[in-house]
Structure formats: C-alpha cells, structure tokens
Amino acid sequence: MVVQTVPLRDLVARVDLGLTVLCGADALDRPIRWAHVSELEDPTPYLVGEELLLTAGVRFPSDVPSYVAGLVASGVSAIGFGVEPEFPTVPSSLVEACAAQGMPLLEVPPSTPFLAVSQALGALLAEIAVREQRMLADSQRALTRAATRVRPVESVLTTLAVVLNCRADLVDPAFAPDDVASLVGRVASGRGPRSASTQVGEDHVTLDPVESAVLVVRRSAPLSPAERAVVAVALALLGLLRRDLESERGQIARLAASALLRSRVAGMEKVLGPAPYRVVAGESKADYDVLAQRYGPLVSKEEGGGFLALLGVGTEVSGPVGVSPVADSPSADGFASVPRSEVDRAAAEALALLARAKATGEPAFPASDLSSLVDPVAAREFARRELAGLLGRPELIDTLRAWLGQHGSWDRAAGVLGVHRNSVRHRISHVERLLGRDLGTADARASLWLALTWLD
The missing domain is CATH 1.10.10.2840 (PucR C-terminal helix-turn-helix domain)
Known part of the structure; x- marks a missing residue:
C-alpha cells in the first residue's frame, strides 16, 4: 500500500499552528506521513518511520543524545516539542542534540494542541490526494486525445513530457544513449527487470518496456505514485499504438503484394496500361477514394486513411505522396510480370519517401540527380x-x-x-x-x- 506524505515545510507554513523551527531548517523537505504523540522515554518500538513525533517532555529522557539517536535510527522525520505545562521553553539539551544529529526540531506553542497539528496534517494529505487524482484524470484524458492524433506515438510522448515536466523518449535498444544503454538492453530483453529506475547525473531515470522498445523518462525529481500511474497509462497506449503500427505496415505490404499477384493473373496491362509501374504511398483520403474506385484491388487501405497503390506512371494524385518505381517487363504470355520482392522493396521505399513528402508538402520520388x-x-x-x-x-x-x-x-x-x-x-x-x-x-x-x- 502506498501512503501519501507531506513535506515538513508545508506543515510549518501553516500560520494557524504557530510552529517555530529551532533547528534543521535545511531539512524541511523531509516527508511526513503522520503525526505521532508519545511521552515514552523510548518510543522506538512503536515507530515505523517518517513520523512527526510530538512530545511535551512529560517523561523527559535523562540521556537526550541517545534519545534523539534512537529517533534518527527509526526514521523519524522531525520532533515537535510542546512547551508548557512541563517546560516553559524547549530544553537546550534537546536543541543541541537535534542540531548535532541533523534532526529538525519544532516548537509547538501552548495555544496549539497536538490534535490541531494532526488535523492540519490530515487536511494537507487530503489536499494532495485530491490534487493528484485530478492530475491523473486530466493526464489520462490528455494522453487518450494524443493517441488519436495523426502522429499518435509522438503525440503521446510529447503529452507525457508536458504533463510530468520530464523528457520522455521511446528508445530502440540498438540506439540507446550510452548512459542507460546497458539497462535499456536488460529491460528490453525480457531477461532482466520488467522495469527499472536509476540515477544518471542529476536526473532520476525510469525505464519501462514497450513491445521491442523502452520508454525512458528523465526528470530532476523522482516520480510520485500518481505520476507513475500516468506513466502506466502512457505505456498502455504506446504498446497498443506500436502493435497497431507494426501490424498495419505488414498488412499494407502483404495487401500490395497479393493485389499484384491477382493483377498478374488478370493481366495488369488491361488495368494499368503498358509498363513501367510505380508504388505510391499516400495519406490523402480523397486520393484513396478516387484510386480505390478506379483500380479496386490494386489499392490497399491503411487505418487512418493512408494507402499503398500499384499504379501506372501517368496516374495523378493530389496530396503529398511517396512514389517508388517497380521494374517491369512483359512475360511470355503477354501479361505484365513483376516479382513479389520488387513490390515489397518498392512499397518500403514509397513509405520512406512519404515521410519526406509530408515534410515538404510535395510528392517525393527516388532521387534521380545527385x-x-x-x-x-x-x-x-x-x-x-x-x-x-x-x-x-x-x-x-x-x-x-x-x-x-x-x-x-x-x-x-x-x-x-x-x-x-x-x-x-x-x-x-x-x-x-x-x-x-x-x-x-x-x-x-x-x-x-x-x-x-x-x-x-
């Protein structure tokens, strides 16, 4: 079970409590899980760590340094000493021992009962819980919207980086940055940890597998439990998107090849005219609708409106496209004959050229000059x-x-x-x-x- 914490400084900042920091002002970022009241000379058997220990010194210890050392060893985050009725001021021996051992010490005024401190801490914890739940819900909506955009993987990574104020990269193990290459390889292989976290310089780095890649998140501060939940949402979306993308690309190549084989039987020249032919990769729905109506099985549809088509050289398209030629010559029976490997190669080249076409807004052809x-x-x-x-x-x-x-x-x-x-x-x-x-x-x-x- 994950227990929420509050930085000590947030409790000190509550003006209504009137708390005074006597020592340890440089350690106010320490987390506080709960406030615990104890007047025992040795309360350590009843402590679990990250407490604000409240005491009025009813049974003030005779060996104060040992008392403080026991609290430090038990993981107590800070001590709150309530003045009056036992002591008019915080004992100097306690101040000296806390200062020497790096334990924050707060003076609790007579007007502030320990119950008020506990209630204030509960209110702060509730505020954090509500804030993180709202952040998680907002992040889920933003990531889900990002997954529906034209470039879904990149959009999800960008949204994750904005939401968590981090750097988020989907890394191929073969090209992993040197500072995390070893850990990326272990996480991606499936033989090492399912996920991992490490410190690289000033960055806290978490690594999680996404299909054959690894999501690497870098940030100056560790992720909170709620922020880890946001990463989990991104991981689920990225996994689905990568599987869909790889499946669609394979399906496009298979559809193009099978369409080619069907056309060979029927006589490609009867549909497209004389060779040579070309493979066209595009994203315009308008182009797809026109081409599909005209050429039928020679055009294969990609989810989201993209397409691959086997076309004649003279066919015109309007949107940005990648165009790759297919070497062709008539067979002995007079029909066009194109090896399956040529179509697969041309389809891969056309898809690569489409990236250039989308960048320039113009059709991209295999370079014929330099x-x-x-x-x-x-x-x-x-x-x-x-x-x-x-x-x-x-x-x-x-x-x-x-x-x-x-x-x-x-x-x-x-x-x-x-x-x-x-x-x-x-x-x-x-x-x-x-x-x-x-x-x-x-x-x-x-x-x-x-x-x-x-x-x-």
Whole structure:
C-alpha cells in the first residue's frame, strides 16, 4: 500500500499552528506521513518511520543524545516539542542534540494542541490526494486525445513530457544513449527487470518496456505514485499504438503484394496500361477514394486513411505522396510480370519517401540527380555519421526533416508535425546541440537534408 506524505515545510507554513523551527531548517523537505504523540522515554518500538513525533517532555529522557539517536535510527522525520505545562521553553539539551544529529526540531506553542497539528496534517494529505487524482484524470484524458492524433506515438510522448515536466523518449535498444544503454538492453530483453529506475547525473531515470522498445523518462525529481500511474497509462497506449503500427505496415505490404499477384493473373496491362509501374504511398483520403474506385484491388487501405497503390506512371494524385518505381517487363504470355520482392522493396521505399513528402508538402520520388551518382552503401554511412547524435530519437529526426522541408519555417513545420511552434524551436535547439551544427548555415542544412534522404 502506498501512503501519501507531506513535506515538513508545508506543515510549518501553516500560520494557524504557530510552529517555530529551532533547528534543521535545511531539512524541511523531509516527508511526513503522520503525526505521532508519545511521552515514552523510548518510543522506538512503536515507530515505523517518517513520523512527526510530538512530545511535551512529560517523561523527559535523562540521556537526550541517545534519545534523539534512537529517533534518527527509526526514521523519524522531525520532533515537535510542546512547551508548557512541563517546560516553559524547549530544553537546550534537546536543541543541541537535534542540531548535532541533523534532526529538525519544532516548537509547538501552548495555544496549539497536538490534535490541531494532526488535523492540519490530515487536511494537507487530503489536499494532495485530491490534487493528484485530478492530475491523473486530466493526464489520462490528455494522453487518450494524443493517441488519436495523426502522429499518435509522438503525440503521446510529447503529452507525457508536458504533463510530468520530464523528457520522455521511446528508445530502440540498438540506439540507446550510452548512459542507460546497458539497462535499456536488460529491460528490453525480457531477461532482466520488467522495469527499472536509476540515477544518471542529476536526473532520476525510469525505464519501462514497450513491445521491442523502452520508454525512458528523465526528470530532476523522482516520480510520485500518481505520476507513475500516468506513466502506466502512457505505456498502455504506446504498446497498443506500436502493435497497431507494426501490424498495419505488414498488412499494407502483404495487401500490395497479393493485389499484384491477382493483377498478374488478370493481366495488369488491361488495368494499368503498358509498363513501367510505380508504388505510391499516400495519406490523402480523397486520393484513396478516387484510386480505390478506379483500380479496386490494386489499392490497399491503411487505418487512418493512408494507402499503398500499384499504379501506372501517368496516374495523378493530389496530396503529398511517396512514389517508388517497380521494374517491369512483359512475360511470355503477354501479361505484365513483376516479382513479389520488387513490390515489397518498392512499397518500403514509397513509405520512406512519404515521410519526406509530408515534410515538404510535395510528392517525393527516388532521387534521380545527385543521389543517383552516389553509392547507396556510402550514402547510408554518410547519413548515419551525419545524424549519429539523433539516432534513436525519431521525434527529433522527424522534426528536423519537417523543419528543413518547410525551409526553416517554425509555423509550417509545426503544422506538418501537429505540435506547437515552440515545440519545434525547442527540438531544433536540441538537434543543434546534439549534432554540434549551426542550422542557420546553408552548408549544414544541405548536408543534413541529404543525410535525411539517404538514411535507412
């Protein structure tokens, strides 16, 4: 069972209690679970830790340093000493022992009964419980709304970061940051801890598996139980979204391939005309409706309105699309013959080009100019070297692609990504820091755009 706590300073701040801090002013962040009244010379057998121990010194101990040492060892957070009727002031021996052993000591005035202190603590605990329940409910609604947006995974991560004032990353174990790489690998493998937390520099870091990836949350302060519940909601949504995404991508490739095989039997040229053909990946519902009505099984629908289509070269589409050619030649029977592997390859390439098209707002085709002069292996090595600081940070790669594609316009890039313009500014500043590049220069922009084009 999780028991709520209140920082000692919140109780001290209650003006109606009139509490005075005699020592330990630098330890007022200590958590208080409850107030416990005891006049025993040795109350330690009845303590569980994080108490505010209230006493009037009715049976004041003869060995005060040992008395305080026992309370420190038992995990007592602070002592409240009520003056009168036993003592007109707090005994100096108690003040000295508490100061020497780092125990906060409060003076409780005669006008404040111990019951009032307990009631005030109960009220503070209730306020925190209500506040955290409201935060949890609001966060659940915000995360659920984020999961319905165009870029649901990124939206959920961004919303989680805003709600918890943290940094939230969905990390591929192969590209995990060095400071948590070992722990990410253990959590993702399923052979280590189901989840983990650690301290990295000044950050408190928690790690939780999400399918084959790991959610890494970094924050300056540890997560409260309610905040952990918010993370649990995000984990559930991210797990569903990743499974759906992977399933949809596989289904699209299978549908495109099966559509191709059906068309071969019927004679693709009768539907599309003479070769060559191309695979088109798009997101416009209007394009899908027109193409599906015209080409039927050659167009496969993706959840959310996206599609893959096998089309003739002359077919026009209106929205941003990724277009990849399929090599083709007539078979002996006069019908078009396209290997299944060619369609799978072209579909994967078209989906990758769609990301570029969404960033620029224009159709994207396989490069036929500079890129055609570059060895593909060398191009990929160049891309991974240029973008090394961003690998494993898909939200930063997507932001950089959208921002460069929109010629550095914060507003247009924000529109493409579905986020606030300040989020784009914040992410681009992270990109500059991680890459060590000034994105205000044409050389850096051109180099990074080519790297994004050639990235796997």
